[in-house]
Amino acid sequence: MPPWPVRAVVALSNGLLAFERVAIMGFMGVLTLLILINVTTRYAGLPIYWIDESAVYATVWLTFIGASAMTRLRLDFAVTMLTERLSARGQQIARIISTLAVV
Template sequence: MIDQAITSAPVIAPYRVITGASNRLLAVERLAIMGLMFLLTGLILVNVVTRYTGFPIYWIDESAVYSVVWLTFIGASAMTRLRLDFSVTMLTERLPPGPMKIAKVISTGAVVAFGLALAAMCWLWMDPVGIARAGFDAREFAGDSFNFLYTERTQTLNWPTWVLYLILPIFAVSMTIHGAANILEDLELVPKAALPGFRLSDIDAVN
C-alpha cells in the first residue's frame, strides 16, 4: 500500500517549479508596480503643492526619479512574462506554424540570454565576494579594486547608491525566470498559464 501511495503521488517536474516561481514573482511585481505608482503620484503631488506654497522639499525630485527607475525595470520584467514587450512580426507572421514556433523560441531564448549576461555583469560590477573579503569596508574595497560603487551616495537623499542599483540584478534574475517560463510554454511543455490581474496579457499582436 505504501508503494502504491508513492507511485500515485504527483511528480513535480523542474519546469513546474520554473513556471510556479515566475507566476509568484509576477504577483509580487504587480504589487510593487502598484505601490511605486502610488508613491510616484504622491511625490509629484507633494512636490507641486510645496513649490506652489513656496516651501519646496529639495529631496523629492531625486526620490521621484529613482521611483521611476525602479518602476521601469519592474514593469519591464512583468511585461516580459506577459509577452507585452515589443516585437516585429513582419516576418514571423508570414511563416508556417512550425518555423513560427521556432522563431518564437529563439526570440524568447535571446531574452533569457540577455538576462543571464546582465546578471553576470552585475555580479562582476557589484563583486559581492570582493566586498565580503574586505570585511564590508567600502573604503578598503575601493582602494583595492578601484570600484567606488559602495562609497558613492546620492546627492540629496544621501543614500548609498548601491542600494538603488540593486534593481539591476533583481531585473536580470526576474527577466531570466520569466523568459524561461515563456520558453517552456512556447515548447508546449506546460500549458499557458492564466495570469490573474493582468487582463492585458490577452492582447493580440504582441510577442
Template sequence: MTNHGSTGRSGGSPSLPARGLIALSEGVLALEKLVVGGFMALLLGLILINVITRYAGAPLYWVDEAAVYSTVWLTFIGGSALTRLRLDFAVTLLSERLSQRHAERLQMLATFIAFLFSLSLVVMCWNWMDPLGIAAAGFDAREYASESFNFLYTEHTQTLNWPTWIVSLVVPLFAVTMSLHTAANLVEEMGLVPKKARAGFSAAEGVN
C-alpha cells in the same frame, strides 16, 4: 500561439522541474504586480507633493530625486513583469509572414536570445557589485574602493544621501527576475508545459 493542451507537446505530464519553474515565475510575477502598484502610488504621491510645494514657493528638492528613483525602480520591475506577461515590445514584420510553425520557432529563438541577454546581465551585475570583493575587504567601502577602483559603495545620492548601491540594487534584481521569466517563457515555447493563459488573451492567441 497554438495551445498545445494541458500535457504539452511531449504528450505526458509536465516534469517537476518545469512545473516548479513556472510556479516560481508566477509567484514572482504576483509579487511584482504588487510592488509595481506600490511604486505607482508612491510616484503619484511624490508628484503631488512636488506640485503643492512648488506652488507654495517652498520646493522640496529631495522629492525630485525620490520621484526619479521611484520611476527607475518602477520601470525595471514593470519591465520584468511585462516579460513574463509577454506584453513587451516585439517587431512582427517577419513573423507575420511566416507559417505558424515557423513563427513559433522564431518566437522560441527570440525568447532564447532574451534568456541569454538576461544571464549576461546577471554576470555583469555580479562583476559590477562584486559581493566577494567587498566581503574580502571586510565591507570597508573605502578600502575596497582603493584596491578595486570601484566606487559604488562609497557614493551617495545628491539630496537624499542614500548609498548609491542600494538604489542600484534594482538592476541585479531585474537581471535575476528577467532570467527566471524568460526561462519560464522558453519552457512554454518548447511545449514542456502548457502556455499560461492571461486575462484578455485566449490560449490560442499569441501575446507577443
C-alpha cells in the same frame, strides 16, 4: 503534464509576476504621491528638494519592473514581419529562439 523542474520554474515565474504587479502598483502610488507633495510644497514656497530625486528613482524602478512584467506577459514591443509569415510551428520555434536569446 510537463516535468517537475519546468512546473517549478513556471510557478516561480508566476509568483515573481504577482510580486511585480504589486510593486508596480506601489511605485505608481508612491510616484503620484511624491509629485503631488512636490507641487504642493513648491506652491507654498517651501520646496522639498529630495522629492525630485525620489520621483526619478521611483520612475526608474517602475520602468525596469514594468519592462520585466511586460516581457513575461509577452506585451513587449516586437517586430513580427518575419514571424507572421511563418507557420504555427515556425512561430513557436521563433518564439523559443527569441526567449533563449533574451535569457
